[in-house]
Structures are given as C-alpha cells and as structure tokens.
Amino acid sequence: MGRKPCCEKIGLKRGPWTIEEDHRLINFILNNGIHCWRVVPKLAGLLRCGKSCRLRWINYLRPDLKRGGFTDAEDDRIMELHSQLxxxxxxxxSHFPGRTDNEIKNHWNTKIKKKMKHLGLDPATHEAMDSITDQTESKQITIPNMCTTIKEKEETKDQPKDDVIIETSKTLIVTNNGKEQAENSKSLYAEEVDIGSLFEMQDKEISISSSSFSSLYSNISRSESSSYLAGDSISLEQWDLDITDPLMPWDLFANLGDTLFLYDKM
DNA sequence: AAATTTGCCAACCGCGGCCCG
DNA sequence: TCGGGCCGCGGTTGGCAAATT
Known part of the structure; x- marks a missing residue:
C-alpha cells in the first residue's frame, strides 16, 4: 500500500511564499510555538501543507539564520566535513550555527564543487583527479587548504600564457588560449573578493521598532537588494540578522506584536 | 537591444527512520 | 510486533536574475 500524502493537497497553494503568508507563519510560530507541523497551516490560516511551512520556517524565516556569503574558513570547514561525512x-x-542544510548543500553544488574541480580535486572522493597526467604537461595544483590554493592561483596567473587548464565534466584539457587563461584566473579570484565584500556593502542599518526585537538585536543590516522605507511592514525574510546569541530563547518573542515595523537607525 | 545561456537558490518530492497506539 | 502517521533528510526542479553572445 502506498504511503499517504503528508496532507490533503487539493486546494493547497504551492510555489513562492508571499509576504502575507510569511507574516502569518511567523506570527503564529512566535505566539504559539511549534508542536505539530501538520496543524500549523490550519491554525495559522495558511493554504499550505505542514511540510511546506516547516521548510519555509527552517530555511528562511527562522530569526537565528545567518545569511550572507560563505567565508574561506567556512568553505574549508565544509570541505573537511564533507570528506568525513x-x-x-x-x-x-550542525557545525555551522545559523546555516541551514539546504544553504550548505546549495553552496556545495554551486561553488565548492567548481572550486575543487578547478584545483584538480574530485568533489566526491576529495582525492586528486589524475586524468590530466597523461594528456600534456599541464600543472595540477592539489593543496587541501582553500585559502592557500587561492593565493597560489593568484601568484601563478602572471605566468606565460600557455598551460591553460579548461575544465570539462570528466577531464581537464590544456589549450594555448591566453584569453581564456586570464578569464579563468579572474573568475576564481573575483569569487573570493565578492564573498568578502558582501559585508562591506551592507552600509545601511536599521532596527526593529518592536521593543522585544530591539532588546535582542542591536543592529539589523539591511539587504542591499531591499528597498523598504521607514515604517514599512516587512517579513523576516528581508533581514540579514546580526545575532550575537545563536541560542536564542523563544520566550523572548512572547510579547511580540502582530506586525513588525522598521525605522531608520539614527 | 534582444535573445540566449548560465548561475543561483528557494521550494518541492519522495524515501527512510522514529514514535506511538 | 506491527502498522500508520509524522518528521527530517537528501536529491532534484523551476524560476528568476545576471552574464554572455
């Protein structure tokens, strides 16, 4: 016998969450806590299944999420843990407070796997890919520490414009296209710079008018992409929270009002 | 400037494990 | 012990934005 669906799917909404739905879910959880995800959407007045609510909360709405780019140290740690786990x-x-498994998984699939392949490492086994050794005289850089490797890449990018490594899914091919070498080096380096500069770009700061939140968070960085004005009502998803206490007690939210408002930080 | 490709990430799907009656 | 129900996990997809042609 087949497994029953987690909820009655007919009439339930799917796809991206609206700000109103986020508000409903946040307010319900902050006021009532989480006892059973199955009943959360019903009690919160949402046309979603409990699973969708759980995912939305865990991956996006939880106030203790640490958003923003991953640092080199985090990349190294992820690689290390992935080699073990x-x-x-x-x-x-679980080794990264404020990070979700989905976030790390996405980061792995979109960034770290590429970096490892650039470095001649097999993302699945974490061992050096030896497929290029019989191709040509190309160089293979296999240094476990990502930071060190980036530096070495930087140091080598001014070398003669042969020995360019162009990556394919299975093997590494050497060409003599100097233009492509420059772009490859630039791409790898730019990625590192962008991660670090993410924080510098968050020059605008705002705070939450709710006294409950103000006591919890001294600063809330405004996402560079958001365009809310003073007094706007927004959802938590728009915030890059700067949380000093990763183990935040939920009791502190007990008196939070139904709606949160923003005002410009003095 | 328009069309196409690529990258990113939020969200969904289905399975496995755990809990409880 | 068994079966049903729920939760959590990992793989995958879809859609949007940015980059490239």
Missing part, C-alpha cells in the same frame, strides 16, 4: 548535509550544517 559525505552528503549528510544536516550533520555538516
């Missing part, structure tokens, strides 16, 4: 993202995420 494999694709057990929840286990890996």
């Amino acid at each position: 494999g694709n057990r993202w929840s286990k890996i995420a």
